[in-house]
Amino acid sequence: MKKVVSSRELTETAKRVAQSKRLKSLQVRKNYVMNELPDAPPLLCINELAYKTKLPYQLLRKIIVEEHKIPYVKISNKYYVNYNHVLKYMDELS
Incomplete structure (x- = not known):
């Protein structure tokens, strides 16, 4: 059934x-x-980067935005950089 x-x-x-x-x-x-x-790279805005590296904001902004020495991403009105690129750039300077 x-x-x-x-x-x-x-x-x-x-x-x-x-x-x-x-x-x-x-x-x-x-x-x-x-x-x-893969893990996403740590992106920091210039303010966070200045706090973390103890470098002046204006210096970082000049290096990143005006001179294009470090690649960045602009989201809205903030600039974000890969922290690893910043460390690499600092190593090249020394």
């Missing part, structure tokens, strides 16, 4: 299957981001 499945039961089962597939997909993407992508 066949079991009769109502449309409500079928809908609920379909929802559970879809949700489990979504969770599995999210877990796969999370694992990819956490384990396989």
